[in-house]
Amino acid sequence: MLGRRARLLAIWVLAAVSTTALGQAAEIASSSETPPASLAYDLVRDLTTLFGPRPAGSAAEAAAARWGSDKMKALGFQGVTIEPFPLLRWTPGETRVELIGDPAQRLVATPLGGLVAGPPVEAPVALFRSYDAFLKSSPAEVRGRIVAVVEPVRRAINGDGYVEAAPARARGPAEAMARGAVGFVVRSLGTHQDNVANSGASMTLPRPFPAFALSPAATDQIERAAGLGPVRMRLESSAGWAGAGTSQNVVGTIPGSDPDAAPIIIGAHLDSWEQGTGAIDDGFGIAAVTAAATRILRSGKTPRHTIHLVWFGAEEVSQPGALRDFVGARAFTARHASDVKRALVVAESDWGGGRVTRVTLPPGTSDETVERVRGALGSLGLPVAVGGPGPGVAEIGVLAAAGAPLLRLHQDATGLFDVHHTPNDVLSRVDPASLEQNVTAWERVISAIADVR
Amino acid sequence: MLGRRARLLAIWVLAAVSTTALGQAAEIASSSETPPASLAYDLVRDLTTLFGPRPAGSAAEAAAARWGSDKMKALGFQGVTIEPFPLLRWTPGETRVELIGDPAQRLVATPLGGLVAGPPVEAPVALFRSYDAFLKSSPAEVRGRIVAVVEPVRRAINGDGYVEAAPARARGPAEAMARGAVGFVVRSLGTHQDNVANSGASMTLPRPFPAFALSPAATDQIERAAGLGPVRMRLESSAGWAGAGTSQNVVGTIPGSDPDAAPIIIGAHLDSWEQGTGAIDDGFGIAAVTAAATRILRSGKTPRHTIHLVWFGAEEVSQPGALRDFVGARAFTARHASDVKRALVVAESDWGGGRVTRVTLPPGTSDETVERVRGALGSLGLPVAVGGPGPGVAEIGVLAAAGAPLLRLHQDATGLFDVHHTPNDVLSRVDPASLEQNVTAWERVISAIADVR
Numbered sequence: 001m002l003g004r005r006a007r008l009l010a011i012w013v014l015a016a017v018s019t020t021a022l023g024q025a026a027e028i029a030s031s032s033e034t035p036p037a038s039l040a041y042d043l044v045r046d047l048t049t050l051f052g053p054r055p056a057g058s059a060a061e062a063a064a065a066r067w068g069s070d071k072m073k074a075l076g077f078q079g080v081t082i083e084p085f086p087l088l089r090w091t092p093g094e095t096r097v098e099l100i101g102d103p104a105q106r107l108v109a110t111p112l113g114g115l116v117a118g119p120p121v122e123a124p125v126a127l128f129r130s131y132d133a134f135l136k137s138s139p140a141e142v143r144g145r146i147v148a149v150v151e152p153v154r155r156a157i158n159g160d161g162y163v164e165a166a167p168a169r170a171r172g173p174a175e176a177m178a179r180g181a182v183g184f185v186v187r188s189l190g191t192h193q194d195n196v197a198n199s200g201a202s203m204t205l206p207r208p209f210p211a212f213a214l215s216p217a218a219t220d221q222i223e224r225a226a227g228l229g230p231v232r233m234r235l236e237s238s239a240g241w242a243g244a245g246t247s248q249n250v251v252g253t254i255p256g257s258d259p260d261a262a263p264i265i266i267g268a269h270l271d272s273w274e275q276g277t278g279a280i281d282d283g284f285g286i287a288a289v290t291a292a293a294t295r296i297l298r299s300g301k302t303p304r305h306t307i308h309l310v311w312f313g314a315e316e317v318s319q320p321g322a323l324r325d326f327v328g329a330r331a332f333t334a335r336h337a338s339d340v341k342r343a344l345v346v347a348e349s350d351w352g353g354g355r356v357t358r359v360t361l362p363p364g365t366s367d368e369t370v371e372r373v374r375g376a377l378g379s380l381g382l383p384v385a386v387g388g389p390g391p392g393v394a395e396i397g398v399l400a401a402a403g404a405p406l407l408r409l410h411q412d413a414t415g416l417f418d419v420h421h422t423p424n425d426v427l428s429r430v431d432p433a434s435l436e437q438n439v440t441a442w443e444r445v446i447s448a449i450a451d452v453r
Numbered sequence: 454m455l456g457r458r459a460r461l462l463a464i465w466v467l468a469a470v471s472t473t474a475l476g477q478a479a480e481i482a483s484s485s486e487t488p489p490a491s492l493a494y495d496l497v498r499d500l501t502t503l504f505g506p507r508p509a510g511s512a513a514e515a516a517a518a519r520w521g522s523d524k525m526k527a528l529g530f531q532g533v534t535i536e537p538f539p540l541l542r543w544t545p546g547e548t549r550v551e552l553i554g555d556p557a558q559r560l561v562a563t564p565l566g567g568l569v570a571g572p573p574v575e576a577p578v579a580l581f582r583s584y585d586a587f588l589k590s591s592p593a594e595v596r597g598r599i600v601a602v603v604e605p606v607r608r609a610i611n612g613d614g615y616v617e618a619a620p621a622r623a624r625g626p627a628e629a630m631a632r633g634a635v636g637f638v639v640r641s642l643g644t645h646q647d648n649v650a651n652s653g654a655s656m657t658l659p660r661p662f663p664a665f666a667l668s669p670a671a672t673d674q675i676e677r678a679a680g681l682g683p684v685r686m687r688l689e690s691s692a693g694w695a696g697a698g699t700s701q702n703v704v705g706t707i708p709g710s711d712p713d714a715a716p717i718i719i720g721a722h723l724d725s726w727e728q729g730t731g732a733i734d735d736g737f738g739i740a741a742v743t744a745a746a747t748r749i750l751r752s753g754k755t756p757r758h759t760i761h762l763v764w765f766g767a768e769e770v771s772q773p774g775a776l777r778d779f780v781g782a783r784a785f786t787a788r789h790a791s792d793v794k795r796a797l798v799v800a801e802s803d804w805g806g807g808r809v810t811r812v813t814l815p816p817g818t819s820d821e822t823v824e825r826v827r828g829a830l831g832s833l834g835l836p837v838a839v840g841g842p843g844p845g846v847a848e849i850g851v852l853a854a855a856g857a858p859l860l861r862l863h864q865d866a867t868g869l870f871d872v873h874h875t876p877n878d879v880l881s882r883v884d885p886a887s888l889e890q891n892v893t894a895w896e897r898v899i900s901a902i903a904d905v906r
Contacts, residue, residue: 045677048674049674049677049678049681050681051558052552052558052559052674053558053559060558099505105504105505105506105513105730106505106506108876193881193882194647194649194876194877195649195728195729195875195876195877195879196647196648196649196876215876216881217729217730217876217877217879217880217881220879220880220881221501221502221505221730221879221880224498224502224880225502228502228503275648276648276670277558277670277674422648423561423647423648423649423668423670424647424648424670426648426670426673426674427670427673427674427677428646428669428670428673429646
């Protein structure tokens, strides 16, 4: 496998050199191998092919970070560093969720991230059509039962249907435990009708409590069964903590011409859930920002502001204590406190595989900078505004909380929650044309901002 | 659960009576429960809700057969009988299929039906882009290796892309074993891009041999990895025989006015694969033929020819010895030899959830009968011809082999292999309008034929 990676890296380096020297047409003819036609697509293809799922703290995530570090060096980034940090690893283990009856019916389910399932439980189901209805229920309605919240997720171009629904997954288990329930199941936070369940993090709890996302088909099944009479479920899983581990951020730099100018920090996250290969979430983001930064590197012009490119580790994992989520971003912020505090902007690509639809610059951005960005975007026809964060702020929200101004390249998230955190988050779901549009938008926005005085 | 079924049956009987007496508008107002708006849809809904997956010989299949028997009686069929027959049960067990490397990558896979996996194997992969290329390979190319056939399935309105591809699944393991391979994987016989694997039967083998269908995403992954260097896989599964069991056919009759007239036999299969709930394959077929026969029952006219409605058991299972597949159809043929031999026509609905696109009557059908069927179909606008069987002949092929003339209501199978034998074969994939069109087509064709002299 090392031989394969070394070979691939050689092809990459050749491609990077030939592109700089001869342009893309020459590059395609420069090797008997088919060289990369698109740096971004090749990044996400090779990341998913070589490493597959990359759970936080896993050997796959660590190997992908080493590969990323080699890649950044080969592409010409400076000061490339792998920055390790500790975390508790979590494993989904093996799961068996069933309707109990005559006969039993097994359901497609996945454990909520960060929860320890504990011993199997079997109990009657207390079904709620909405998370709000559950929150308004009395403890008597749920005590000794398995709470089932079957509320569907609204499809929305900016993905805010997911944001609205997320508390049911994040806080539902805690609320159910507090009311004396013995388990919790929630309809997958997905807009699809596939019989797959969406993974996703939940608040950690002080003691074992089985909590799962069910596929839409499984949720429909429970609703129909509950319409006919009382329903019982059995929840069994070995989900839980898998011991101490290490994750890491990978950082590379394009040095600016003015060392005193505030730095720009752009990134995406390298880790993924275990079911797919994290092609959309967040291989797409890794590929988009890395390819855009590489175009800036290759442009032959030195930006005024230094640009830091960050592949964050450990986004897709809860840690004990709610404050310690986004542990990669926290580690980066702690290590690079002065850069974060004085940053010109921070930005990340982590909202799926859709096209960039608009750009928002941090509050207080000068009219001149707004016009500069608008001009740079040119034929892409994207609206540019000054405004707040909007949905989908993850790692970069941690940096923003530490004082960094937030730049957003908003994406069309209409189809994101059809694959987000499911087995279908694989390379075939990456649209190369959409990825190229993202790369171009990032290149132009960051180039424009990087020359601001 | 028995209480639930009894309650549901009471609703059904009420609905059947009220529909006969008062018509559908009155039926909808006749109960504080919402009564069935469509007999066919309610059949497939309740079948999948109450019993879920129904593997051949399972308790779920048996319970669904008892429910079906009660249902047929309640709807007014005569001589309703559950006819048991023995079989060997097969279980997919638990499966773990991986690319071996640094790091390893787990792949989505499902064992091929009827095979015994035996102990885990780990070996280099011999990859073939087509089944034909594999068949042309030399033993030296595959000996000691895991054969991977990655050929995709062609999408086709009549589903013959599946028929073309089926030998790779059915015979591939035997061919691989004969050449000294230690395992076999095949791209799922599906037209989808989902990261799910399609189950399906294979020829049984004289000794354990691990053989699996891989998801399209997993197959793509192997292809890409093989482009970078040698690939190794590990196959582990507890798939195999689960002991002697019993399956059953359920038969009900609409007696004809002429006891000497040749009977009509129509059916569908009750069993399903284990991953979904068999809503499309073949709950849809069960619902279509049963609802159509019920309309004929309720029409107030007695057909000249007796009509037998059969819910076949155990279609979706191989049995040791290739001749013993379709064991439910073989049991029916053995038990009803004279009816099968003298049948006017035999027909089944088992080609997905698409609309009926055309009708073929058995070779030798008189012009008068062709015209009668054409006239009965009326506004449905379906072509009627005299011709051969075409793709998708399963149980009914066994009856045809015993001498029965084959009637086909061909369906649009364009989307069938997006869900066929996958976890996505669930109720949400049933299109109620398509189901109603099928019911109407079946009712009209069978009504027309049932009065032939």
